[in-house]
Every structure is written in structure tokens, then in C-alpha cells.
Amino acid sequence: MRTVISFRGALHGTRSKWEYVLEESGRKRFFPYTAERRKLPGRIQSAIFSLDKAVGTDAYYRLTFTCEAEKHCYWWIDYYDGAGQLLPDCNGQVLPGQKRYYDEVVYVNRLAVSAQLAFVSKGAVRVADISLRKITARQAAEWCDRIAAQLPGLDFQAPQDAFRDLPRTALALQNGTPWNIVMLGDSIVNDTYHSVFQALISREFPRSRTNFVNSVRGGTGCWYFCQEENFQEYIQELQPDLLLIGGISNLNYPSGLDDLAAVANRVRSAGCECAIMSPGPSLDWRVQDASAPAAHLPASDWLQSDDRKYLKIYQQERELALAQNLPFWDISIPVNQYRGQSGMPWGHFNRDPIHSNTIGKQQLGRIMLEFFKTAKMPPDCGPAKHASS
Template sequence: MQEHLTFVVVALMLVSAFAARGAEPVFASAAFDAGPGDWTSAPAGAKGAKAECSGGALSTNGPRWQSPTFPVQPFEFYRVTFRAQGTGPGMWAAVFFDREGQPLASDHYSGFDASGDELDHEAIFCARAEARTAQLWFHPLNSPQDTVRIRSAGVVAAERQEVARWADAVYRGLPPVDWQAPPERLARLPRTIEALKAGKTLRVVMLGDSIVNDTGNSAWNVLVERHYPGARLDVVASVRGGTGCQYYQAENRVEEYVIRYRPDLLIVGGISNGFDVEAIRSVIRQVRAKISPEILLMTDPVGTQGDPRAWPERMVQPGKAGLETRRYLKNVGDYRVGLQQLADAEGCEFLDIGTAWQSYIARCGKPYEFFLRDPVHCNHRGHQVLAKILERHFSPRE
């Protein structure tokens, strides 16, 4: 009974802390002295991996700890706070469920750094278009060699101005992005820009893979909104891991992934299009046969080939490693040219976010891992690099 009261009292203290910051908590938990409560662990994971609750904290060297589900509102932002430590990098996620309780493909994943001491972390996520409930996940990046411990976690609703301030705070800790958007940008998005200037709400569908999902998770839309008072961009991450337009073009899948959302703006990107420009053309034409959104085509940032600064050395390696790197870079170059030609032919906006990302990494002076939560995907710092590039592309032309 005493342990139960301890848990309740500490939880109420956390609720009070959130209330003091002006937001109603939608989910809160605190010291796990009485056990994990409604938190669960799954799956079992690698041999020797286990999750346990001890010393008032949840620990795991493999299985993820999952919070109880909590209610969310579509397109609304939430602030996550948690206290954690880890012998290696940790991962956290907000995953979403529809009104029937079925999991959605689009999630919000990020990471937190290893630390010997417990540190307080703050992050932001946006609920998906069809989300009705959400759940927090925590686990280490590397299992079973690393362990993470979670002391507390909570979620509160966040106003869009607060989201922008959070993004600014993350960006202040980064080397500045010196990429400048080309002066001819936005010429093929006249309706989008007119609506933004008029302070209207637009729906944006981002079609692609996990890289597109990450880009959508960057809160780029909130940064753009600051340039257009009263405007709002509601982003639908319509994604499927490892999937590109070869998949979306078939079996009328554009109906499910694009058309039913009735977007004002469609953004197509990611690293999973297989350099297949014609598949992207097919998606564009299928969409335009039924609805008429403006369309932005993006190249592929981040990706499976690691730090761009290592590419020159890898290119000259003997044997298969060097050959594969040279082939990949040729494909990337040809694809970027082909995608821009496609944009010109189909009257689409074009953003070479891949070159902007790679140029930033080349000059940033930070280890590549500083921006990543795993070898392929961004963490909150990488997200803000992508957000800044998109913000500059959509900012008003002089």
C-alpha cells in the first residue's frame, strides 16, 4: 500500500510540474518504485536481453518498454519529457493507433545520447492524421551490449509556437546551415504560396519511406508557418518503410496513400524509389487524373551509404567496395538530373535536399553519428537540419 501511494504521489508531482508550464498532461508517469504499473515490455529480443523494473526505474538491454496508450488529436503537437541514462545510445518513439486500435505505419522515432548520469530530455511529436491514441517506446540502439534506464516520462499538449521554440533551441546547438534556397524556387507552387500568404490551412501529403517519415517529423511545417502569419500546414506522412513509387504506382495504391487525403500539396521523396523516375511520373499522372494538388519532388537525403565525407576514399578502394560506391554515386547523380528533368516536364517544384544535406555534413565539423539515431535515420538534430532546409525553400522570396 505504501509503495502504491509513493507512485501516486510522485506521479501527481509530475502532473503539477506540467501544469505549472501551462499544459494539461495527457499522459504522465514517474518513479517506478511500486513496479512498472501499466507499462509492458516486448519483444524478448536477442539472447541475454531482458527488461526489468528496479531501483525506481525501468531498464532494458533489448526489449522495448511500452507505455500505456493515451489519447491524441490528429495533427496536434505534443511535448515528451523523460529522464534517462544509458551505457550506449537509446531510442524513443511515439507510435500511433487508429480508432479501431490498429497500429499506423507512420511513427515518430528519435534517439538520445549515452550518459553515465540520468539526464532530462525534451522532444516533440505530432499526432498522425488518423491517430486516436499513442504509446511511448524506449529501448537501446545496440542490444544486448547496452542498457538504458527510464526514470520518468510524460506527455503534454504543445502549442505550435512552443514547437517552434523547441526546434530553435535544438538548432542553436548545431553548426549553422549555410545552404541558401535558389532564387527560382516556389515558381511552381503558386496556389500553395498564395494560400500561405492569405493565412489559410493547407494539407500536405508526404509520400515515401522512413526517410520521408523522418523529414515529416522535423516540424518543418511549423517553422514555415512563422513566415506566413495565420497559415497552418497539416502534414500527412503517408509512408511505408523501404517503399518507393514502384510500389505506390501499382494496383491503384495512389487512392489509399494520396487521393483519399485530398492534399493541397503533395511531396514525393525518400531513398526507396530505386532511382526509378518513370515510377514517380506514373504516380504524378495517376494523382492528377483525379485531383489537382501542387507537387514537390525531393531528392534523397541521409540514406544507406553513410557519411558523405568518406565517399571519396571509398570510391578508390579496390574490388567490390570501390565499385559499389562508384556505381551508387553515379546512380545518385543520374537520378538527381532525371528527377529535375521530370519536375520540369511535369510542372512540379523541385528541391535537391540531398545535395543540401551532403554539403552541410561536409562542412559541419561534427561526427556523422551526431545527427543520427541509427546508421540510416536522423535523430532530433538531423531532423532540424532537414527542417531548416525546407523552411528556407518555402520562405517568401525577396
């Protein structure tokens, strides 16, 4: 492993060169991160540093550190392209309470050339012994395996014809043709992207030369991406060979279904393959016992739950995919049914009320892997089932 950034000992003082960011009235002020400022809520950040990778290539990195947080806290990585423009971030959970050791892995796409580490906390935070090292895809996949070991009974199998209408992508995965795969959507899509499933795909298809890019904007769906300027920025400029559209925000506006269809059909008419990923998990829909928040929960069925908003989005997008003859990757049922049957405490899979933590992301990554595995299926595997559950 090649070290990209490292700091031994407690992270404070001028030696660390980290900053404390104070935001007041929409303006940011930057101060040296001293021992006194460890007691304050807010954001601390490193200097921007090179990712030590060739331009136009992806890479994997292992982030380790110890942290003691008084309240809710995130570890955070901001990425920048060659022009210094901010790209979609990656962040994860730091548990409040006693000091813990964290071992995380991130996948960084071909656009990023530099990054900035940060911690964002609602209370005092103490960080020490930070290291960011470049690792191989094989090592990243092995890390995924260790996290997946915390998901007993995750035995989802994707429909065998999931790649029936994605033949060129299926061929590229197996013959090594360079292939740009763009994941379009909101922060829920960003979580799926940051499950590091790309390393699992690399292991499953050793000849593949895929480049995955997350083209995301928080709370945003195709009602935004269909607008010409945004279509150019978020889709066309990235030159996708496969566009995966997902998230929970596509139907935020009445025109949402039509806009989703418009984006999918426009890219297909330009020769790009396209699939819809059903909404990933967000709010923990299981009934919480407020008197025992850490208690295990009884088994429950998402399809029979009160999660009506997302059940409706799921059904509407499923029907659209069928009507438009679009591949429909059903993430919603396997991820929510597993969580419902797991019995784990409320919020076990989340880093905040909306977003998945490392365990929750890995569940998403394993589901994505199962869909990609079907690229090995013969083209005559049966009639297409674009909207099958």
C-alpha cells in the same frame, strides 16, 4: 502546457503499468516491466493513451524524460487513428552511457487520436520522470530554434521560384485556406516530416491552416505507390492539395523513374499540386577515421565524394523533374554539403547508420522552411528553374 501522460520516478514495477515485450519466433509476449527486466534488451511500452486533441486537428507535444542506456537505444512513439490502425511512428536517439535528460518535441497529424510511448534498446535501459505535454505551435517553433542553434553557419536559401508552379498552395499559405499537404515516401521522408518544421511554417505564415500528413512506408517508393490499391491508400484517401514526393527508395526498381512520373502526373491531372523533394541524407558518406571515431573530420565535398548511389539518384530525379516540368526541391545538396563542411565527427547527425537524429532532422526542417518561405515571392520572380541546384 497540458499534461497528457506523466510518470515520476524510475519506470518499473506494477505502478508504472508499462510492459516488457519479448519477441520469440515472430510471436510477442507481454510481461510487467519489473526492475529485473530493466537489465534486458528489447522494447518496453506504455499503455495506449488518448492524445487529448480534437479529431481532424494536428497538435504539438513536448516529451521529456531521463534515460541511462547500456547500448544503442531509441525513444519511440506509435500513433493510432480512430479505428485503432497503426500510423507511421516517430522515434529518436538515446545515447549510450551516463544518465541524460532529453527534451523532444513532436508534431502529430490530424489522423492520430491515440499513441503509445516506448523505448527500444539493445541493452539494459533505465528510464525515469517521463512527461508528455501538449504545447502550442509557437512553443514548438521556439524549441526548433534552440536545436537549430547547434547548427552554426546553416544559411541555405531556396531558389526564389520554388513555388512558381505551386500557386494555389502559395495562396493558401497566405490567406488561410485549409490545405492538406501529404509527404509521400520512405523512412527518410518520415525524418524530414518529424523535424517539426510545421511549427516554423505556422510562425512564418500566421494565417495558414495547413495539415501535414506523412504517408510513408519503410524502403518504399513510387514503384509501390503507383499500384492502384496502394495509390488509393497512401495518396487518394488523404485528399492532398499538395503532394511532396521524396525519399531514397524511388529508384529501387528499374521502373522507378517511370513510376515516379506516373504518380506525379496522376495527381496533377486530378488537380493536386505536386513537387519532388530530392533524396534526403541517409548513410554518412564522409570518410571515417576508424582509429579515432569521435574525431572531427576534414571538410569534404559531397558532389566529389564516393556516395555514387545517391548522387546518381539525385541526378536522375533532377532530370526527370526537368523533363516533366515538375518543381524540384533540392534538399540533397544543401544538407550534404553542410554536413561535409561541418567538420563534425562521423555519425554526428545520425541516430543510426541510416537515419537522422534530432540535430540532423532540424537541419532538414530549416531547409524545408526556406523552400516554403518562397511562397511569399511574387509570381513573376523569373523563369522557372524546376531542377536548379
